[in-house]
Structures are given as structure tokens and as C-alpha cells.
Amino acid sequence: MPMLLWRVILLWFLLCGSLAESAWAQKKPATPPISPARAAIAAVLAERDRAFAARDATAYFALCTADYVHQDALEDTFPLDKLRTELQKQLTAAKTAEQKTQIDSFKLDGTAAVVETYENVKLLSYAHEWLEITGTGYRRCRYRFILDTGKWRLARTRVLEETLTEKPRLLESPGLTDLEKRVKSPEVQAIVRKIYPLLEELATAEERHDFKIFQQRLAPDFAFIRLGKDPETRQSYIEKETLAHQFISGDQVRYYLMGAELQENGDLTLEVEQATRYTITLPDEVPEKNLIILSLVLTWTKLADSWYIKRWEHFTAEGFENDTRVDFVQKEKNKKK
Structure with missing residues (x-):
């Protein structure tokens, strides 16, 4: 008889727990849907990541406005042509390139949006034919996008923080092979x-x-x-x-x-x-x-x-x-x- 009583009590607690979990699931607020503007801008940033991996600086800056403004972490301003040339030089020297961008904050104001991102960067390059250099770092940016003829374009970049660590590795000497x-x-x-x-x-x-x-x-x-x-x-x-x-x-x-x-x-x-x-x-x-x-x-x-x-x-x-x-x-x- 005591054993039967304990089984009844256990079943009662399990039933109550299941009902409570079901009620909580019904009351749990649903995740708000991503706005079309945020989704479109996220697609632009993903496209830039793909251009970086393809080592194509022209494609990387393709969706910038004609009057694009870029400020680095020291608040120095650089023209778009110089940015494109320097990035292409860096990417050309790399054997592989990788950039992953995630959106930290998003604020929409009509046909403009301010987006803050966190970007992980990794570059594998060679120098002197025998020195392998792995560069890893991250960059925090504040972007301003504007809606132009139905497309979101990057109008301004403010680099908030940027780091890059290069780890060199000596390759074996080819001796007299060459x-x-x-x-x-x-x-x-x-x-x-x-x-x-x-x-x-x-x-x-x-x-x-x-x-x-x-x-x-x-x-x-x-x-x-x-x-x-x-x-x-x-x-x-x-x-x-x-x-x-x-x-x-x-x-x-x-x-x-x-x-x-x-x-x-x-x-x-x-x-x-x-x-x-x-x-x-x-x-x-x-x-x-x-x-x-x-x-x-x-x-x-x-x-x-x-x-x-x-x-x-x-x-x-x-x-x-x-x-x-x-x-x-x-x-x-x-x-x-």
C-alpha cells in the first residue's frame, strides 16, 4: 500500500510539471521577425564577406555611395580609391582570406540605418616565398547605410576598434632545389x-x-x-x-x-x-x-x-x-x- 501511494504522488508531480511547462510555452513571447531593412543590410554585409574571401577589393566596395566617407580608429579619413588599392594589395598577397561579420545593433530611421558590427578577420599570406604569415584580428565598426534607388548602400564607416596579430612561421629551406x-x-x-x-x-x-x-x-x-x-x-x-x-x-x-x-x-x-x-x-x-x-x-x-x-x-x-x-x-x- 505505501508503494502504491508513492507512485500516485510521483505521477501527480509529473503531470503538474508537464502542464506548467505547456503553459509557460504558450506564454513565452515569440521572437520578433527581422525587418526587411535589416535583412537587406545583413545581405550586403554577407556579400562583402564573400568578396573578401574571393580577394576582390572592387566587389568589396561595390555597394558604397559615390561620396562614401571612411574614418579609421584614429578618426583619420581616407578616400575610397586609396582604400580599394590598399585592400587589394593586402588580399593579393594573401593565399586565403576570411571575414565574418555579425550585427551587434541596428537602428532604422526612415531611409537610413545605423549599424554596429563585429568582424573577425583571418589572412594567410606568404613573404619572401618562404615565410608564412597568419594574420588574425577583429574590427568593430559603425556603418551608416542609405536607401538609394531601392538598394541599401554604404555611405559612411567609422572604425571603432581594430586589431591584427601576425604570427610568422618559417618554411623549410628548399636548399639547392631552385x-x-x-x-x-x-x-x-x-x-x-x-x-x-x-x-x-x-x-x-x-x-x-x-x-x-x-x-x-x-x-x-x-x-x-x-x-x-x-x-x-x-x-x-x-x-x-x-x-x-x-x-x-x-x-x-x-x-x-x-x-x-x-x-x-x-x-x-x-x-x-x-x-x-x-x-x-x-x-x-x-x-x-x-x-x-x-x-x-x-x-x-x-x-x-x-x-x-x-x-x-x-x-x-x-x-x-x-x-x-x-x-x-x-x-x-x-x-x-
């Missing part, structure tokens, strides 16, 4: 095949902080020249590099062949791009991750039966600090014949 494309002379190709493994050996030595190998590979009259500054001697170069590497860890060094030329005196000038990734930790400082990219011309000279570096010259420098692009001092490349 030798015949980079160097046309069979005679020079044969010399490069002998020299390039020595350069890769130096890269491995630098990663191990083994500067004895560097000393063995530098000519007695070696000169180090950085961005057009005064030459440094063989000894001063080795001393500075040894001192600097006391604070450096996690080295990753890559050389990428760009070209080569045989001089009348028998020396070989080897054009390469050097990428060095490392973490530098100075006393009482927060560790800093760096990626430095240099364009180099290395002059090799043959002494006895082996090749040595006689001249090491930097022409340009650029890179990243903690995944943020940094502008370094640059010198226009000017090959010496």
Missing part, C-alpha cells in the same frame, strides 16, 4: 653546389652556438658590413656574436638562395636571404621572441682547396618582435659589380 632557376651559368652552379653545404653547416653551428666553426670558415681579411656601416674585422665580429649569444636561446637559422655571380678574380658573390628566429633574455628583462630577416651578399674566396667567406654584407633588415611586425632601418640594395 639552383638552376636562380643561377643560369653551369660553371657558377658547380661552385654553388660546393659552397652552399658550408653555409648550411654554419647555420647549424649558430644554432648550437658553436663559433669555432665560424672562425674556421672566415677568411683572414674577412669584413662584416651591416646596413652600410663601417666594416668590422673578423675578430670583432666573432667577439660580438659570441657575447650576444650568451643571452639568446632557441635559435633557428635558415638560408634561402637568391642568386650567385662569379667575379673576375675568381671570388663568388652569393645572394641569400637569412631568417633567424630566437628568444633573447636580457638581465632583469622579460624574454622577447624575435624573427629577423636579412638580405645578404656573401663574398666567398678560394684559398688552397677550400672556400672561405671574405665579405658578409647586410642590405636590408626587417622582422617581428613577439609576433608583432617591427620596422627596422633599411638600406636600398645596391649590388657592387
